[in-house]
Amino acid sequence: FIVHDLYLSSETGVLFLQRPEAKKEVAFKEGYPVSVKTDLEEEFLGNFLVRKRRISIEQRNQALIKAQSEDTVLGAALIELGILTPEELQNFLKLQLREKLLEIFSWQSGQYQFVREPQIAGDIANLGMSPAxxxxxxxxxxxxxxxxxxxxxxxxxxxxxxxxxxxxxxxxxxxxxxxxxxxxxxxxxxxxxxxxxxxxxxxxxxxxxxxxxxxxxxxxxxxxxxxxxxxxxxxxxxxxxxxEPDEAAKEEARPKDAELDNRVFEYFYKVQRANALEILGLSDNPTPDEVKQAYFKLAKEFHPDRYHDKPSVIRIKAQEIFKGIQSAYELLNTQEKIDRYLEALRTRGPEGVGLRMEEESSKEEQRKEMLKKVIEAESAIQEAEKQIVAKNWVEAAKSAKRAIVLRPDEAEYMAIFGWALYNLADLVADGRAQIPEELELAPDTDLKFVAREYINRALGTDPKLSRGYLYLGFIYKRQGLKDMAKRQFEKAVICDPSNIDAQRELNIIRLEAQAAKRKKSMKDILKDKIKDTFKKKIF
Structure with missing residues (x-):
């Protein structure tokens, strides 16, 4: 039961699996499988899509040639050729990851070894299911x-x-x-x-x-x-x-990311303020059965399994909600406990009775301090995003830096800081701004180099971070590296088909390529006409 053991111990590392017919490497991050490398050709994306009858062999070969000639990934080539939409590709990448994992269960024998590694990048596709x-x-x-x-x-x-x-x-x-x-x-x-x-x-x-x-x-x-x-x-x-044929439909039926995130934020602040009855959404005098039903419903909704692939700011909030729901249930899961809690509410008042009627432990104080940092970091990054919209790069960089100091491992914070820093570099170079002291960088720092390092580190931490690929695309575009910019915008759309900015940039690149092609065709036509005219004059 190696998968379950790794889940329970929240392990991060790589599980190496081998049998005579195949080798696989399954990367785990905090107990969840996040990517699979395989040497089985039938599991490669092109072959997988052919086997699922979504594309033909001819379409696969066409996309492979395009991907190789343009040094891009197969998925991007399939999108550009109009064979798949970004949404379809994202769903099939998820199904491919699942299939590569599920195939392992068919092995009757083999060898395995788990190697712990502090940093695991994962893949651009989410597994979309719990280890269970x-x-x-x-x-x-x-x-x-x-x-x-x-x-x-x-x-x-x-x-x-x-x-x-x-x-x-x-x-x-x-x-x-x-x-x-x-x-x-x-x-x-x-x-x-x-x-x-x-x-x-x-x-x-x-x-x-x-x-x-x-x-x-x-x-x-x-x-x-x-x-x-x-x-x-x-x-x-x-x-x-x-x-399996209904997987795509099932994914569509799941709550949207934004809805889940908003629900987590809403309930997180409720757990911080409310008493046990309010957290479970109960009346002033509930029955044990009502307590049980309310707990079951909320525990399923906020179980960490549902949020493991979310940014840490969401993941941590969901974990705290789950703990709060558990604590509320422990205080109210029998009639005797309900009576005792209601009596405490009457005698001490709502402010005197929280989720723990005993003295706060040092561990609880540490938890509260950690949550305080999460909230402060979230506030700082929201301010950074506001300043980015206003193109106030000095304040954007300062706010993003504050968030990173509080939450140094948050990929999205790194990417936002990197983008603010890259734009700040132009202001500094023109003498319109100085490097703020808050950034803790030397005056002669190569800001653009540091900016790219932060964005690359963000993508190393979270390869599904669409925003990171978008920022890299903008950087390459400014440098005149259109092909490299195009590849980054393609990755941004694959990770998040709703990334409008990346879609717009790809459309601009396609229109420019079509215009250049038409311009070249017109030149060829003119050259041919000149040649014909010259020949007629000679003969």
């Missing part, structure tokens, strides 16, 4: 049933216990209605063989599901029965069986 969902799909669709049966025979007389760990219980997992009903009957009182005997699922399906839930840490095995709350929270009414 990855395990579930891999086991259900790819893993040989012989391996599963052999393992479950060893567990046959052991009891299946739903985990009590809240992080594991609320992992994103898309079960079918039938599977969710099966899971709900597991309460720690039955042996595996008894669970299988009472299931309405066919045997292979039942075996695969149990194995997947154990591998994902949602079920545990024990030689002793142990009463445990069933995994009721796994089931969502809208969950449907997983079918």
């Amino acid at each position: 969902n990855l395990i579930y799909r891999g086991v259900m669709s790819r893993m040989p049933i012989e391996i599963i049966t052999e393992q479950l025979n060893e567990w046959r007389t052991l009891f299946l216990i739903p985990t009590s760990d809240q992080m594991r219980r609320f992992q994103e997992l898309d079960l079918t209605h039938e599977e969710a009903e099966f899971v709900r009957m597991i309460d720690g009182s039955l042996r595996l063989e008894q669970v299988v005997a009472s299931s309405s699922l066919d045997l292979d399906h039942c075996y695969r599901l149990i194995y997947a839930l154990v591998a994902a840490g949602l079920l545990e095995t024990s030689d002793q029965p142990r009463a445990a709350a069933p995994l009721e929270e796994l089931h969502t009414p809208e969950a449907q069986p997983q079918a």
Whole structure:
């Protein structure tokens, strides 16, 4: 269960996998798989798209020739040829990443080694699923049933216990209605063989599901029965069986990034101000069942799995919301606790009762200090963006620098600072501005070099940062390096099809190329006419 172990320990590094027929390198960042390198030709993007019947072999070959001749990536060539839209490419890159990971579950033997690395870049595509969902799909669709049966025979007389760990219980997992009903009957009182005997699922399906839930840490095995709350929270009414052809449609149905981000900001500030009842959205005198239902709903919405590929400012807020929801639930999950909390509200007042009625620990103080830095950094970067719009590069650079001091590993902050610094360089060179002391840079610093370093570091930290590629494109354009600028704008659109600035720049480049081609054609026509006239005069 290496994938789950890496997830639980939030490991960052590379998992090397090898068997006689294939080699793969799976990069993990904070416990989540972010990229896969493969030597299987069938998994290369062009071949993958042909296999999915989205493009023909002729279209693949045409795009490969264009990509090679223009020294660009295949995806950009497919977009420029009009074979794929940026949105389609982004979806297929996500599906390709999933397929490369899921294929590993079909291996019956092989060797692996995990090497920790402090910095992992990842890929420009997001996996778009939790490790639990990855395990579930891999086991259900790819893993040989012989391996599963052999393992479950060893567990046959052991009891299946739903985990009590809240992080594991609320992992994103898309079960079918039938599977969710099966899971709900597991309460720690039955042996595996008894669970299988009472299931309405066919045997292979039942075996695969149990194995997947154990591998994902949602079920545990024990030689002793142990009463445990069933995994009721796994089931969502809208969950449907997983079918690859419907993946693109499913992605469209998910909440948009902006909606999720706004919801996180809104609830984060609520958690900081509200009491336990308000955090869970409860009345002044809730029942334990109402507390449970409210907690389940919010814990699923704000589980860290949903935000792991977000910028750290969003990711950290979601983590704090999840902790706040857990704390509120712990204070209210029985009638006795509800009565005690309501009594404390009456006697101490709302200001005297927070999520923790005990004295604040040093650990809690550290957490609050960290959150304070996150909020201050966010405020500073918003000011930087405001100044960028106003083209006030001195203030933009100063504000972005403040954000980086507070949150030095945030990729977006690096990119914004780099762009402000690059534009400030022109002002300094013309004598219209000086390097502010707040930037902590020597007067003779090569600002443009430092600016590019920051943007490149941002993209090394987050290869999906569309803004970073956009800024590099602008820089190359100013330097007259049109081909290099074009490649950066293409990457920006691949990472974020809604990046209007990058789309506009690509349209300008295409129009200029078409105009140059027409101009060249007119010159050729004139030359031919002159030649014809000259020949007629001679003859």
